[in-house]
Amino acid sequence: MSSVLIHADYPVEAEDYTRGGEASADIKRKLKQLGVSANVLRRVSVASYEVEMNLVIHSDGGVLTLEVSPEAVWLISADRGPGIPDVEMAMREGWSTASETARSQGFGAGMGLPNMKRNADDFDITSKVGEGTTIRMGFRLA
Amino acid sequence: MTIKDMVDILHARVLCGEERLDTPVYTACCSDLMSDVLAFVNEKTVLITGLANPHVLRTADMLDLKCLVYVRSKVPNDEIIEQADEQGLAVIATRETAFTACGLLYSAGLRGVPIEWPESEEAT
Numbered sequence: 001m002s003s004v005l006i007h008a009d010y011p012v013e014a015e016d017y018t019r020g021g022e023a024s025a026d027i028k029r030k031l032k033q034l035g036v037s038a039n040v041l042r043r044v045s046v047a048s049y050e051v052e053m054n055l056v057i058h059s060d061g062g063v064l065t066l067e068v069s070p071e072a073v074w075l076i077s078a079d080r081g082p083g084i085p086d087v088e089m090a091m092r093e094g095w096s097t098a099s100e101t102a103r104s105q106g107f108g109a110g111m112g113l114p115n116m117k118r119n120a121d122d123f124d125i126t127s128k129v130g131e132g133t134t135i136r137m138g139f140r141l142a
Numbered sequence: 143m144t145i146k147d148m149v150d151i152l153h154a155r156v157l158c159g160e161e162r163l164d165t166p167v168y169t170a171c172c173s174d175l176m177s178d179v180l181a182f183v184n185e186k187t188v189l190i191t192g193l194a195n196p197h198v199l200r201t202a203d204m205l206d207l208k209c210l211v212y213v214r215s216k217v218p219n220d221e222i223i224e225q226a227d228e229q230g231l232a233v234i235a236t237r238e239t240a241f242t243a244c245g246l247l248y249s250a251g252l253r254g255v256p257i258e259w260p261e262s263e264e265a266t
Binding site: 017018020021024025028042045046048049050053105106107108109110111112114115118 | 174175176177178180181193195196197198200201203204205206
């Protein structure tokens with residue numbers, strides 16, 4: 001087990017569009033201070049902002065976790081529900097179930113999950129209706 | 143092209159970042175959908191938008207963008223402009239619509255962000 005340089009948990013509230021994005025801004029700051037390369041920093045930032053806004057837009061609230069080891073950056077999003085009935089469909093570009101409120105804020109293009117997958121080196125999503133969704137994304141540092 | 147050139151072409155007002163107008167710009171993206179911007183844009187890109195909320199700034203922060211162009215006279219509030227300034231952005235606003243602003247900038251030589259689509263994602 002490699003040593004953990006950073007472990008930080010960021011609670012994200014449902015429909016909190018005002019604070020949505022603050023966790024990602026802090027994650028970016030922390031990684032920049034660590035001297036993470038521009039390429040990785042950019043990919044983590046995009047994926048982090050997307051997953052954070054997904055918690056705001058679609059979930060009943062959850063936690064975004066940042067873990068950094070010398071080998072990789074991990075982002076883990078775990079929410080309290082409601083779960084995704086059809087994960088395969090949700091992964092398609094352009095597919096969106098976002099509310100009008102989300103759309104008025106500039107979201108709901110149906111690019112969130114595909115964007116995360118494209119930017120991460122490792123991507124895993126598990127979801128159960130009535131329980132919640134967990135997304136794990138890894139970004140190699142070496 | 144520089145941000146100053148865009149100000150001239152679009153007859154735009156500078157809302158913040160007067161001292162950053164000599165920054166060169168290489169490509170542009172026009173969208174009100176931040177996920178599209180997050181998917182296709184790099185840091186040397188200008189974002190042309192009509193969306194005047196804090197998420198445009200957060201998107202710009204994530205991507206290290208240098209310039210925002212507001213179209214159809216949409217202007218963000220003072221708080222957003224102050225924060226944009228702190229982030230090191232130049233923000234300019236034009237009365238032109240998104241279509242016309244893009245057309246003027248394209249005619250002057252600015253181009254879109256190159257996108258390489260994997261074959262499986264080609265539109266049919």
